[in-house]
Amino acid sequence: MEIFLDSLWPLLKAGVLFAVPLTLISFAVGLVLALLTALARLSSIKPLVWLARFYVWIIRGTPLLVQLFIIFYGLPSLGITIGAFSAAIIGFSLSVGAYNAEVMRAAIQSIPKGQWEAAESLGMTRSQILRRIILPQAARVSVPPLSNSFISLVKDTSLAATITVTEMFQRAQQIAAVTYEHMLIYCEVALIYLFFSTILSALQARVEKYFERYTVR
Amino acid sequence: MIRLKDINKNFGNVPILKHIDLRVNKGETVVIIGPSGSGKSTLLRCLNLLEQPTSGYLRIADDSLQLKEGDSIKQADVMKIRLHTGMVFQAHHLFPHMTAVQNVMEGLVTVRRQAKVEARAAALRLLKKVGLADKADSYPFQLSGGQQQRVGIARALALEPNVLLFDEPTSALDPEIVGEVLNVMGDLKQEGMTMVIVTHEMQFARLIADHIIFLDQGVVVEEGSPDQVFDAPTQKRTKQFLQRLDWMRERIPTGHEAELFAPQNEEVGIVH
Numbered sequence: 001m002e003i004f005l006d007s008l009w010p011l012l013k014a015g016v017l018f019a020v021p022l023t024l025i026s027f028a029v030g031l032v033l034a035l036l037t038a039l040a041r042l043s044s045i046k047p048l049v050w051l052a053r054f055y056v057w058i059i060r061g062t063p064l065l066v067q068l069f070i071i072f073y074g075l076p077s078l079g080i081t082i083g084a085f086s087a088a089i090i091g092f093s094l095s096v097g098a099y100n101a102e103v104m105r106a107a108i109q110s111i112p113k114g115q116w117e118a119a120e121s122l123g124m125t126r127s128q129i130l131r132r133i134i135l136p137q138a139a140r141v142s143v144p145p146l147s148n149s150f151i152s153l154v155k156d157t158s159l160a161a162t163i164t165v166t167e168m169f170q171r172a173q174q175i176a177a178v179t180y181e182h183m184l185i186y187c188e189v190a191l192i193y194l195f196f197s198t199i200l201s202a203l204q205a206r207v208e209k210y211f212e213r214y215t216v217r
Numbered sequence: 218m219i220r221l222k223d224i225n226k227n228f229g230n231v232p233i234l235k236h237i238d239l240r241v242n243k244g245e246t247v248v249i250i251g252p253s254g255s256g257k258s259t260l261l262r263c264l265n266l267l268e269q270p271t272s273g274y275l276r277i278a279d280d281s282l283q284l285k286e287g288d289s290i291k292q293a294d295v296m297k298i299r300l301h302t303g304m305v306f307q308a309h310h311l312f313p314h315m316t317a318v319q320n321v322m323e324g325l326v327t328v329r330r331q332a333k334v335e336a337r338a339a340a341l342r343l344l345k346k347v348g349l350a351d352k353a354d355s356y357p358f359q360l361s362g363g364q365q366q367r368v369g370i371a372r373a374l375a376l377e378p379n380v381l382l383f384d385e386p387t388s389a390l391d392p393e394i395v396g397e398v399l400n401v402m403g404d405l406k407q408e409g410m411t412m413v414i415v416t417h418e419m420q421f422a423r424l425i426a427d428h429i430i431f432l433d434q435g436v437v438v439e440e441g442s443p444d445q446v447f448d449a450p451t452q453k454r455t456k457q458f459l460q461r462l463d464w465m466r467e468r469i470p471t472g473h474e475a476e477l478f479a480p481q482n483e484e485v486g487i488v489h
């Protein structure tokens with residue numbers, strides 16, 4: 001019990017200092033990437049479409065762990081050295097971007113054509129229509145799949161340990177190595193992840209509720 | 218106000234509109250009738266360039282376009298023509314994430330870049346005009362079909378267009394609420410609004426139209442005053458179309474019978 005309590009603080013601290021910012025920053029950057037990729041896929045400019053497909057193809061077709069290793073251990077041999085934390089952010093953002101580009105594309109396409117036409121008939125431009133009419137509606141459609149991806153990301157951040165980021169899992173490994181309480185420490189860190197994802201699920205429910213204000217209940 | 222000369226529209230290489238000539242004077246109400254698939258919606262959508270005509274001449278107010286096959290229209294020209302028109306759709310297409318007043322304000326705020334306070338005041342005046350002042354803060358899903366359509370009209374009016382285009386504004390509505398929408402359109406006519414209306418409501422067409430256009434297979438087969446077209450059609454196809462409608466009117470069951478004979482009712486729908 002004492003070991004449990006003693007290790008709780010360092011673990012939580014690692015979580016708050018690294019896992020949480022890692023998750024938030026990567027998710028925010030990833031969403032922007034996802035949106036840009038979705039728009040590129042939907043554009044009529046061929047090279048943009050290809051670029052977007054290539055990006056999604058590469059990232060979805062290779063393990064995240066391997067991507068992190070390439071960014072952190074591989075790139076320096078090309079003369080590009082990136083800190084562990086930044087490398088993790090790049091890796092996770094690319095991943096979030098690729099996985100959610102399709103989600104956003106589907107959401108945008110699910111908005112009926114009549115919405116475009118009604119807005120066009122008011123004289124709105126394409127970008128105005130996207131910003132004011134389509135994306136707000138698409139956002140609502142994509143909240144459930146995006147939240148799933150967010151919660152996965154919280155757990156995936158444990159992979160950052162493999163590239164020396166001292167996030168929670170890395171801390172857990174260190175403590176376990178010293179105390180030999182593997183079962184206890186790893187269950188403890190699992191509990192903390194569970195705690196974080198539960199809070200996020202509750203948040204997801206609230207966001208969904210917010211978006212439901214304009215639909216039939 | 219509107220002038221079309223030799224407008225053609227192909228989808229792929231299928232001609233849908235053929236050599237359309239049309240003139241709509243300021244303050245006039247023109248009603249387009251015709252069988253399903255004859256190109257009524259396409260013609261209306263060519264007027265605000267939701268569909269680009271394949272070729273021909275189009276003028277609305279003081280902006281005109283001359284198109285040859287293969288031309289693409291500059292976005293700036295599209296916008297000029299569009300700002301002269303407002304459109305009301307069969308399925309209203311209100312923005313579901315905005316309240317009634319926000320729907321009406323949207324054009325003013327985004328296109329005309331008016332300040333929110335002013336735009337809201339203008340939008341409230343328009344909602345009042347269509348009898349919905351008390352529904353300003355309702356979302357579309359909280360409104361009845363007739364109310365939604367009236368918000369649609371207010372939204373189309375917001376940018377003060379020279380011409381209002383209606384594509385079957387009452388077809389999706391229950392019979393008992395059709396009247397509230399038609400009344401609003403009647404009021405607009407009284408105020409001198411120029412309107413082009415596609416409708417299947419022949420009694421209404423007769424009542425409101427200054428000029429009727431009968432379109433069949435992409436061609437203006439016959440046009441004239443309502444009395445001319447309805448009482449003394451000169452073309453065989455017009456006569457056939459009107460006869461079929463008459464036959465249907467006799468056959469259309471009352472609301473109660475319609476429930477008993479649902480399949481028959483569907484058949485009637487196809488003839489429309």
Ligand SMILES: Nc1ncnc2c1ncn2[C@@H]1O[C@H](COP(=O)(O)OP(=O)(O)OP(=O)(O)O)[C@@H](O)[C@H]1O
Nearest residue numbers: 228229233251252253254255256257258259260489
């Ligand atoms: N985007 C499109 N692509 C290809 N064909 C189209 C398209 N839109 C319409 N058409 C065809 O053009 C013809 C005319 O269609 P339109 O919608 O203008 O008819 P309509 O007179 O409005 O019919 P309705 O009374 O059923 O609304 C139809 O044969 C239709 O199938």
Ligand SMILES: [Mg+2]
Nearest residue numbers: 257258259384
């Ligand atoms: Mg139509």
